[in-house]
Amino acid sequence: MRSSDGHIFVLLLPLLVIAGFALIALVDRRQGRVTGPGFFARNGVGIGLYLLLAVSFWALLVIVLPQLFMVEMAFRPKLPPAATGGPRDVYTLENFRYFLYGSTTSTAAWNVTHLTAFWKTIVASILVTAGNFLLCYPLAFYMAQMAKAARVRLLLLLLIAPYWVNEVLRAFAFRVILGTSGVLNKLLLGAGLIDAPVDFLGLDVGLYAGLSYAYLLLMIFPLYNAIESLDGRLIEAARDLGAPWWRIHKDIVIPFAKPGIASGCTLVFMLTSGALAAPLVLGGPRSLWFTPIVYDRFYQAFNWPQGSAYAFILLLTCVAFVLAVLRLGKLSLGEITR
Amino acid sequence: MTEAVELANLTVRFGDFTAVENANLRIQAGEFFSFLGPSGCGKTTILRTISGFIDPTEGAVRIGGQDMRGVGANQRPTALIFQSLALFPMMSVADNVGYGLRVRGVAKALRDRKVDELLNVVALGDQGGKQVDELSGGQRQRVAIARALAVEPQVLLLDEPLSALDLKLRQHMRNELRAIQRRVGITFIYITHDQGEALTMSDRIAVMNQGRIEQVGDGRTVYDAPDTGFVASFVGETNAIPGRITATADGEAALETPLGVLRGRNPQTLPVGTAAQLYVRPEMLLPDPTTPENRLSATVEDHAYEGNLTHLACRAAGLRLTVLLGARDRRAPPASGASIALGFAAGDARVLPVA
Ligand SMILES: Nc1ncnc2c1ncn2[C@@H]1O[C@H](COP(=O)(O)OP(=O)(O)OP(=O)(O)O)[C@@H](O)[C@H]1O
Numbered sequence: 197m198r199s200s201d202g203h204i205f206v207l208l209l210p211l212l213v214i215a216g217f218a219l220i221a222l223v224d225r226r227q228g229r230v231t232g233p234g235f236f237a238r239n240g241v242g243i244g245l246y247l248l249l250a251v252s253f254w255a256l257l258v259i260v261l262p263q264l265f266m267v268e269m270a271f272r273p274k275l276p277p278a279a280t281g282g283p284r285d286v287y288t289l290e291n292f293r294y295f296l297y298g299s300t301t302s303t304a305a306w307n308v309t310h311l312t313a314f315w316k317t318i319v320a321s322i323l324v325t326a327g328n329f330l331l332c333y334p335l336a337f338y339m340a341q342m343a344k345a346a347r348v349r350l351l352l353l354l355l356i357a358p359y360w361v362n363e364v365l366r367a368f369a370f371r372v373i374l375g376t377s378g379v380l381n382k383l384l385l386g387a388g389l390i391d392a393p394v395d396f397l398g399l400d401v402g403l404y405a406g407l408s409y410a411y412l413l414l415m416i417f418p419l420y421n422a423i424e425s426l427d428g429r430l431i432e433a434a435r436d437l438g439a440p441w442w443r444i445h446k447d448i449v450i451p452f453a454k455p456g457i458a459s460g461c462t463l464v465f466m467l468t469s470g471a472l473a474a475p476l477v478l479g480g481p482r483s484l485w486f487t488p489i490v491y492d493r494f495y496q497a498f499n500w501p502q503g504s505a506y507a508f509i510l511l512l513t514c515v516a517f518v519l520a521v522l523r524l525g526k527l528s529l530g531e532i533t534r
Numbered sequence: 535m536t537e538a539v540e541l542a543n544l545t546v547r548f549g550d551f552t553a554v555e556n557a558n559l560r561i562q563a564g565e566f567f568s569f570l571g572p573s574g575c576g577k578t579t580i581l582r583t584i585s586g587f588i589d590p591t592e593g594a595v596r597i598g599g600q601d602m603r604g605v606g607a608n609q610r611p612t613a614l615i616f617q618s619l620a621l622f623p624m625m626s627v628a629d630n631v632g633y634g635l636r637v638r639g640v641a642k643a644l645r646d647r648k649v650d651e652l653l654n655v656v657a658l659g660d661q662g663g664k665q666v667d668e669l670s671g672g673q674r675q676r677v678a679i680a681r682a683l684a685v686e687p688q689v690l691l692l693d694e695p696l697s698a699l700d701l702k703l704r705q706h707m708r709n710e711l712r713a714i715q716r717r718v719g720i721t722f723i724y725i726t727h728d729q730g731e732a733l734t735m736s737d738r739i740a741v742m743n744q745g746r747i748e749q750v751g752d753g754r755t756v757y758d759a760p761d762t763g764f765v766a767s768f769v770g771e772t773n774a775i776p777g778r779i780t781a782t783a784d785g786e787a788a789l790e791t792p793l794g795v796l797r798g799r800n801p802q803t804l805p806v807g808t809a810a811q812l813y814v815r816p817e818m819l820l821p822d823p824t825t826p827e828n829r830l831s832a833t834v835e836d837h838a839y840e841g842n843l844t845h846l847a848c849r850a851a852g853l854r855l856t857v858l859l860g861a862r863d864r865r866a867p868p869a870s871g872a873s874i875a876l877g878f879a880a881g882d883a884r885v886l887p888v889a
């Protein structure tokens with residue numbers, strides 16, 4: 197199959213899926229499995245049409261098609277413009293081969309740099325997510341169950357306000373704090389706690405701190421929402437039955453908030469592993485995050501197919517990981533989006 | 535008898551608001567004790583103070599003779615049944631009942647046996663595997679009771695546990711609760727704003743109003759010999775006739791009222807000249823009286839036949855009076871607008887200060 201056919205396929209695929217669902221809906225209605233007023237009857241023709249168009253525009257043009265094109269591109273070779281559509285424009289696994297072996301043709305040696313960066317990124321993302329959870333859970337619990345309404349509003353404002361600042365600027369702020377001549381080193385030196393400046397950035401402290409901070413809100417809010425809907429009487433009931441505080445969290449709050457926890461962790465994990473600004477700004481010379489490598493494929497190597505393949509690998513691995521963890525926690529995807 | 539719970543000069547304030555004021559009370563071990571009072575009078579606050587969720591502003595709570603200051607809710611020998619039950623939705627029925635034992639580190643085998651036993655006590659023997667939301671209201675109620683009994687509390691605290699149930703189920707559960715209490719023999723402290731419930735179930739009742747305990751006594755005392763006007767009118771129906779005391783003698787007082795001079799018992803020995811109210815129960819107001827004392831005439835405004843009795847709404851000198859006629863009274867009830875002669879014995883009426 198040549199690439200032009202591939203494009204047609206990519207364009208048709210979502211339409212086919214939509215048509216399939218429409219057909220199922222139609223059959224259900226015909227056979228009386230679904231009754232009651234239909235979509236247009238419920239919303240009126242005007243709003244119904246608008247919803248239909250807006251949602252399909254958003255979903256197709258903004259989400260589905262770019263992703264599909266990226267996936268399609270991942271399986272094509274890098275060719276000069278003149279050669280596109282030519283005899284060499286066929287589907288290939290060479291971009292994936294490059295990821296594994298550092299060469300589009302040979303499989304003699306592993307691509308150690310990229311593979312290491314990849315696994316380091318995944319593991320570090322897991323750690324950042326876990327750290328983020330540990331950081332946010334007590335705060336979310338405090339806000340959701342203990343604090344008065346006015347205090348909660350203040351805390352929310354304090355949490356949100358820093359995010360009005362651009363993500364890149366926030367990352368640079370960490371440089372200002374953590375750099376060798378940064379605020380923290382000056383303080384520590386001034387207090388006589390250290391003799392020479394500590395290279396926090398080189399030690400990746402900056403990277404992890406920046407990454408944790410970048411998506412803090414996406415952990416706080418699902419946790420807060422989940423814990424907030426827990427009836428405080430359940431906590432009291434557990435206490436009354438003799439449970440110490442840590443058992444109340446283990447037996448009551450966390451099981452109840454599981455969907456929120458899963459939702460927050462999923463968001464933070466996916467975004468952390470795909471973060472670009474923080475690693476670019478805060479990564480030390482020796483830290484290799486995977487996303488800057490993907491970025492380089494596109495804009496330094498001008499190898500879009502390879503960049504697509506790398507992005508695809510990252511996405512796929514993360515999705516697989518998240519699904520596996522959800523499976524272990526006996527949660528369905530539907531539950532975490534409640 | 536030993537004291538299960540003692541409240542000593544207990545005061546609870548929320549900011550400037552006093553929810554419980556200077557409560558003094560000794561509840562005996564094995565007693566079925568009720569707090570009765572209108573909404574917002576501080577019943578739940580007292581219960582939560584006993585169970586350790588609220589600290590007394592002043593005074594003390596003692597359980598089994600021990601001061602509970604500094605003892606956390608999870609370390610008190612009490613178990614609370616919440617107004618909303620607060621069953622754990624993330625656990626099965628059996629796990630709910632066994633939770634208190636689990637946090638105490640009771641081994642699984644022993645725990646399972648205990649849970650089975652308790653589920654049988656509350657007649658839910660075969661429901662242990664179900665989820666909480668698969669149960670009916672009455673069944674959930676019983677799960678909550680079993681869960682609280684599982685930790686073998688010295689005192690079981692129940693906060694209007696039957697208020698969410700329909701009338702039939704409520705009556706059934708009343709008997710059930712009373713039976714359970716007799717079987718396990720522990721102290722029950724029961725909150726309700728339903729006087730019928732308090733009267734039928736309790737050994738003793740504390741009637742509360744606006745944070746104060748107005749009277750403590752068994753049902754008969756509270757009903758027949760109310761200490762205050764509030765108790766007289768909150769527990770059961772009553773007729774209140776205002777007036778001024780003109781004479782006192784032999785524990786009785788004569789009251790100058792719009793209906794003439796009426797006599798009643800004077801339990802607080804109010805002196806002559808005091809503005810007071812005379813309270814007399816509708817069933818004590820007899821038509822066509824034979825007694826010479828306390829006679830009055832009224833106009834019948836309405837009557838409601840209820841099978842076993844008939845309610846008469848009357849009016850005399852601008853005061854509304856309610857009269858209850860028993861089913862034994864075979865006479866046809868007087869028609870609306872008719873005049874009726876009423877009377878009551880002085881021993882059946884109480885003269886109390888204006889509330
Ligand atoms: N945490 C609190 N902060 C401030 N005021 C409170 C608090 N808890 C209770 N109150 C007030 O104390 C009073 C007594 O409340 P409580 O819950 O004890 O009433 P209750 O007798 O149980 O009423 P009900 O029959 O409606 O349950 C009420 O006026 C209530 O508004």
Ligand SMILES: [Mg+2]
Pocket residue numbers: 577578579617693
């Ligand atoms: Mg209450």
